[in-house]
Amino acid sequence: MHLIVVGLNYRTAPVEVRERFALSEQEMPLALEALKQTTGILEGVIVATCNRTELYAVVDRAQLCGHYIRAFMEQWxxxxRKEFNSxxxxxxDDQAIEHLFRVTSGLDSMIIGETQILGQVRDxxxxAQEQKATGTLFNRLFKQAITMAKRAHTETSIGESAVSxxxxAVELGKRIFGRFDDKKxxxxxxxxxxxxxxxHLHSNGAKEVFVVNRTLEKAQELAEKFKGSAMAMDEAIDRLKDTDIVISSTGADKFILTRKHIEAAMAGRKKKPLFLIDIAVPRDIEPSCGDIPNVFLYDIDDLEGIVETNMAKRRKxxxxxxxxxxxxxxxxxxxxxTLGVSPVIRALQEKAAAIQETTLDNLLRKLPELDERQVKVIRKLTKSIVNxxxxxxxxxxxxxxxxKRSDEALKLFVQLFALENEVAHLKAEEKAEKISRKEHAASTKETDTASNSVLDAQNLLSQLVSALR
Structure with a gap:
């Protein structure tokens, strides 16, 4: 068996390609079911986000199954495939395992260390578990990857520094004011x-947000998304005296907030600080505004310095x-x-237990005068010796x-302990159980199909009766 992942992401495909591989929440169960039915796929998980679509699979033959997965993508x-193969x-195997760990912990993300992908992989x-698309290998691997990612974010500070x-801009505001829920x-x-x-402001608790734009309609659209208020520029200049934080990002070719505007606003603020962040290029706020007492002005260069410092911290x-x-x-x-050795270990344990029980039975027949307590002690001791x-x-x-030469070692082990019959019996049991599960799944599918056919026929009959009426 092999573990493989086939996919595309923000590094390998532009958005116009990635969006064609998007999967809605409603489509995902159907896509998983189709992947399960694909030749050679034993287990499967699909991770689909705006930045990546990845199909994880346990397969019987890696290269051939890579071909079948591409065929699945083509059909679904x-x-x-000529359009997406490149x-x-x-x-x-090892690379697929490492890739999953990197994805889940945010190291493969556009923004290193982001935590959203962890929730997306977990979901x-x-x-896939609910759809019975996973089994022994993926149940273990994905649980381990999710647990490790949680530990990575808890034990390191990778997600704490702003990197956009x-x-x-919002993090800088938090450093100065601490909180936004009482700020305008x-x-x-x-x-x-x-x-x-x-x-970012809304998610950090800002309740009173004013959106200002040359086109009031656009300001209203944005304000509605975050339960804010929209206003025109003239009104905004008058409201500066009541505002604590201004973040400006327009396409204007000259200053829209001048020193005169800020001085007028500060005159009515009674030394209350005003925090200005100018992330526009060209700049929106006249640089000399930063010289006004109690006015704190930052431009995009200041913020990019913070971002680069924080990126260095995240890389560390x-x-x-x-x-x-x-x-x-x-x-x-x-x-x-050790998975392949489990049947052999179980065979040895069962053979040893059988020998112990047979020996004990012979002993008890020869010593019928032993009481219950003595039998219990002898049973416990013989079991301990065998173990x-x-x-x-x-x-x-x-x-x-x-x-590397595990197969040879396993074969020799089976021969040394004469476990051929026991191992063959256990493998036959496992095979019978798998066949039984497949037959049960097929039976359930046929029943569902038959039920759907009956429902379709009933619906058609109802429609005919309605038409005749």
Whole structure:
């Protein structure tokens, strides 16, 4: 078996390609069901966000199944593979495991260390579990990746520093004022940067937000999204005396807030500080406004300096998380390597237990005068002896299973302990159980199909009766 991931992301595909691979919440269960039915796919999880669409799969043959997954993408998204092949990446086994850990912890994100992807991976895995699209390998791997990502964000400060200009502007405001819920905020401009800033302010508790724009209609659209108030520029200048924070981002070619405007506003503020952030290029606020007492003015260069410093901090924290990922990979790979040895260990344990029980029965027949307490003591002692005898061989075969020539070691182990019959019996049981599960799933599917057919027929009959009436 092999673990693979096939996908595309913000690095390999532009937005006009990525958006064609978007999956809505309603489509996801259907897509998962179709992936499950794809030839060679034993387990599957689909992670679909605005920045990536990735299909994780446990497969019987890696390269051939990569072909089948591409065929699935072609059919499901109705896009010729010629159009997306060059944008795809595919990782196998160790690389696929490492990639999942990096994605879940935010190291593969556009903004390093962001936490939103953790929730998205978790939701994708839980849905796949509900759809019975995952099994032993992915249940272990995804739970481990999610747990590690949570630990990474708890034990490091990777997500604490602002790494976008709009977010940095809000973080700077928090440093000065501590909180926004009792502050009046004015956003000048209604473009994308202003919307992002408003979003960060709103999520940080700002309740009173004024949106100012040359076109009042655009200001109203943005204000409605965040339960704010819209106003024209003339009104905004009059309201400066009541405002605590101004964040300006317009496309104007000259200053829209001059020193004269700010001096007039400060005259009515009784030394109350005014915080101005100018993230426009060219600048919206006259630079000399920063010389006015109790006025704190920052431009985009100040914010980009903060962003770069914070990015350096995140990169430093990312290096710590990389070490955590390496450890987690080793843990998973050790667990994975011992999977094949489980039936052999179980066979040895069952054979040893059977020998112990047979020996004990013979002993009890020869010593019928033993009371219940004595029998209990002898049973416990013989069981302890058997467990101690097989303890070291079990440890050794687990260690050998992680080495390159594990198949040979396993075969020799089975021969040394004469476990051929026991192992064959356990494998036959596992095979019968798998067949039973598949037959049950197929039966359930046929029943659902039959039920749907009956419902369709009933609906059609109802429509005919209605038409005749």
């Amino acid at each position: 998204f109705k896009i010729s 944008h795809l990446y595919m990782y196998e 994708a895995f839980f849905l 200009v709009s977010y940095a 905020v004015m956003i000048v401009g209604a473009g994308k940067m202003s919307e992002l800033t408003a979003q 924290e990312a290096a710590i998380i990389e070490d955590m990922i390496a450890e987690e990979q080793e843990i998973y790979q050790l667990w994975y390597s 101690q005898v097989i303890h070291d061989p079990i440890l050794r075969i687990k260690e050998l299973a992680a080495e």
